[in-house]
Amino acid sequence: MRIKRVDLADADTVRACFQAFLSAQQVDEPDGPWFTERPFQGWLTVGWGGDPREVWAVPGPEEGPEMGPEMGTVAGWYKLDLPDQENLDQADLTLVVHPAQRRRGIGRALLKHAAARAAEHGRSVLNAGTRHGTGGQAFARAMGAEPGLVDIQRVMDVRAVGDEQLARLRATAEQKAVGYSLVSWTGPVPEDFLEQAAALFAALNDAPHDPHIAPAVWDAQRVRERVNDLRPHYGLRTYAVAAVQEDTGEPAALTEVAVDPADPGWGHQMLTGVTREHRGHRLGLLVKATMLEWLRTAEPTLERIQTWNAASNQYMIAVNEALGYTILGQPANWWRLEVAAVLGEQALAGRASI
Numbered sequence: 103m104r105i106k107r108v109d110l111a112d113a114d115t116v117r118a119c120f121q122a123f124l125s126a127q128q129v130d131e132p133d134g135p136w137f138t139e140r141p142f143q144g145w146l147t148v149g150w151g152g153d154p155r156e157v158w159a160v161p162g163p164e165e166g167p168e169m170g171p172e173m174g175t176v177a178g179w180y181k182l183d184l185p186d187q188e189n190l191d192q193a194d195l196t197l198v199v200h201p202a203q204r205r206r207g208i209g210r211a212l213l214k215h216a217a218a219r220a221a222e223h224g225r226s227v228l229n230a231g232t233r234h235g236t237g238g239q240a241f242a243r244a245m246g247a248e249p250g251l252v253d254i255q256r257v258m259d260v261r262a263v264g265d266e267q268l269a270r271l272r273a274t275a276e277q278k279a280v281g282y283s284l285v286s287w288t289g290p291v292p293e294d295f296l297e298q299a300a301a302l303f304a305a306l307n308d309a310p311h312d313p314h315i316a317p318a319v320w321d322a323q324r325v326r327e328r329v330n331d332l333r334p335h336y337g338l339r340t341y342a343v344a345a346v347q348e349d350t351g352e353p354a355a356l357t358e359v360a361v362d363p364a365d366p367g368w369g370h371q372m373l374t375g376v377t378r379e380h381r382g383h384r385l386g387l388l389v390k391a392t393m394l395e396w397l398r399t400a401e402p403t404l405e406r407i408q409t410w411n412a413a414s415n416q417y418m419i420a421v422n423e424a425l426g427y428t429i430l431g432q433p434a435n436w437w438r439l440e441v442a443a444v445l446g447e448q449a450l451a452g453r454a455s456i
Contacts, residue, residue: 103211108157108179110147119146119159129201130236133431135408138364140387144335146181151318152328153194154184158215160208162200176200178208180216184223187324188316193225197238209241217444227314228439234432245444247273247437250312252413255434256427257406260369260398263426268391271424277390279345282385283353284392286343288400290330295321295344298353302344303329305356305375310412312436338362340372341396343389347380354380357389361401367396371409374418386421394425410434 108115119143127136137145162177178199185192195216198209230247232238242249291299300320309319318324331332333340338360343354358372374402376385397404408430411418 103160103208105160105211105215107156108159110157116143116146119157119198121180122162122176122179124199125199125200125202128214130233130238135365135370135406136370138362138363140337141362142340144332144337146333148332149183150332151183152332155181155188156184156219157181158212158219160205160212160271162203164384178212179202180212182216182219184220184225188318191225192227192229192315193220193223195220195228195230197230203239210245213245213440214444217439217441220367220441222444226441228441229312229436229443230439231434231436233434235367235434239435242435242437242439245439247439249455250436250438251310253410253434253436254413254419255408255410255430256419256422257426257430258422258427259406260394264392271387272391272395273433275384275391278382278384279388281348282345282380282383282388283348284343284345284389286341286392286396288331288339288341291325291342296412298344298346298351299325299329299356300373301353301377302356303373305377308377308378309418310414312438314438321392336360338370339401341393341400343393343396345380345385345389352380353377354383355385355389357386357393359393359397359407361397361404366401366403367405369401369404369407374409374421386418390421390425434439 108119110116117139120137123142124136146157157179159179160174160177172303178197180195180197183194185194193216197209197212197216199212218226230242231253232242242432278287286332287295300322303325304318305321311317340358340360342358344353344354347354355376357374360370360372361372362368374390409422409427411422427428
């Protein structure tokens with residue numbers, strides 16, 4: 103089976119990877135929302151976090167009776183993200199096989215190839231996520247991966263939340279949030295807020311996570327390089343609302359939502375975090391309710407906002423349920439797979455001696 107490295111500057115091949123990914127999403131995540139091409143290109147080429155990455159693909163036929171012309175030139179592909187600041191022993195794997203090409207050994211071939219590439223980079227662990235009830239989940243189990251954190255997707259019908267209900271929620275939060283003020287922006291984090299934003303991004307490290315994954319260390323430069331410099335590649339409209347303590351100016355809470363101009367009916371919850379020192383003041387509810395009021399004006403065609411939470415993150419789940427979020431689709435599992443288990447201990451030892 104021929105597996106070729108993808109030139110991320112090759113627009114045609116990136117588009118073919120997108121078509122295979124979209125076809126897989128429509129089967130595995132029928133409730134949506136689905137990637138559109140522009141944010142997919144950004145995610146594939148620069149990644150969400152800016153870590154080095156490589157993409158490899160199995161070429162497919164231009165078209166065929168089972169696949170149709172949308173198949174493009176890719177039957178399956180994988181992206182291997184290689185963290186370069188924390189978790190240097192690990193690699194994050196996204197592996198996709200076009201639905202029409204499944205159960206033909208492509209997934210196994212790509213996984214073995216990815217494990218070999220991870221070993222070449224000195225990585226001993228692969229991390230990946232799959233939806234429950236999909237072929238990806240069955241594949242992870244068959245390959246001997248260990249299940250980890252469970253994430254649950256939720257969706258809010260923006261139109262179903264009345265103005266009076268939203269005002270009551272915000273008023274309830276404001277009663278507990280005396281001494282805090284709100285700031286907001288669109289697009290990049292303002293230069294004069296980078297230090298505060300770093301503390302707010304770091305607040306997410308307290309959220310549930312698998313114990314073998316080390317939290318990210320944030321500073322202003324990391325926000326500048328791995329948030330502000332990357333997000334223009336996705337082509338999304340981004341909105342942020344933050345809370346700061348009035349007396350000290352300390353950052354206390356942040357929420358972000360992105361809207362894809364190609365699919366403006368959906369909003370995508372990004373970071374929501376409250377720093378440890380400022381919890382207990384209903385700041386999570388305050389910034390999210392304020393965000394929703396803002397989006398109703400700024401994004402008049404917005405219908406739904408989707409978010410993900412760890413199943414054990416009861417605080418943020420309670421905030422989301424107060425706003426009207428309900429479960430969407432099947433949960434997802436994160437998986438851990440030892441590179442040695444894929445390659446075989448003997449093969450890995452031989453590779454290390456080369």
